[in-house]
Amino acid sequence: MLNLVLFGPPGAGKGTQSQRLIDNYQLVHISTGDLFRAHIGNQTELGQRVSKLIADGELVPDSITIAMLEEEIDKNPQAQGFIFDGFPRTVAQAEALDRFLASKGTGITGVVALDVTEAELTERIAKRRAISNRADDDSEKLKKRIEEYFNKTIHVLPYYETQGKLTKVNGIGDIETIFGEIKRVVNGWVVE
Template sequence: MLNLVLFGPPGAGKGTQSQKLIDKYQLVHISTGDLFRAHIKNETTLGKKVSQLIADGQLVPDSITIDMLEEEVGKNPNAKGFIFDGFPRTVAQAEALDTYLESKGSKITGVIALDVTEEELTNRIAERKKISNRADDDAEKLKKRIDEYFQKTIHVLPYYETQDKLSKVNGIGEIDVIFNDLCAVVDKY
């Protein structure tokens, strides 16, 4: 089973590249952001909690995120593999994901980090906001999300690096060039 974590700050291109990887490798995409947005849209109890946290520019607690993720993995028992987008964001989440996958007889195959500068991220998200008008792309909230990534989330990378599962790919440039670089990494697994 091919289980990938696509890693990068908000606006790095995880969603765009995930879709291309899904199509090529027939993976199931699990985006915690998409899960959160679906719960918010459907106004579930969880969605209301998540909505307030996101509106405040905060991360959703690990316990909620992990429960949602496990539920989503469980819905796809015949998957050839998964691509995790936006998860894990903490070492505790990474450890929980490893434990959960091990309980299912699986593991993370590899972690690919998209390297993108803060300036590029800001420009991309400003453009995305014009099109999608996502609430979490508001300038003030965006700054919190980017800061959160560079101050906290990025510390998950050494966890996977010590397991020899981390690869870095330049996330700036043409979408197809970045995709080809990602595929070169995946094809080595």
């Protein structure tokens, strides 16, 4: 089973590259952002709780996020693998994901970290906001999310690095060139 974590700050291109990985390797995409938006859109009890946290620019508690991920994995027993987008954001989440996957007889194959500067992120998100009008692209909320990434979330990378599972990829440039590099990395994991 091929289980990938695609890592990077808001606007790094995780969604764009995730779709290419899904198409190329027939993976099931699990995006915490998409899960949160679905629950919010359906106005579930969980969605109402998540909505308030996101509106305040806060991270959703691990217990809620992990329960949603486990539910999503369990819905796809025939999957050839998963791509985790926007998760894990803390070492505790990474450890919980490892435990859950181990209970299913699998684990994280590798982690691709898209390396993008803050200036590039700001420019990309401004363009995305103009096109899609995503609520989480509001400039103040976005600033808080980027700060959250660079102050907290980025500390998950050493967790995977010590396991020999982390590869950093330059996330600036042509989308196809970036995907070519990601594919080269993933193909190396598939062959091993």
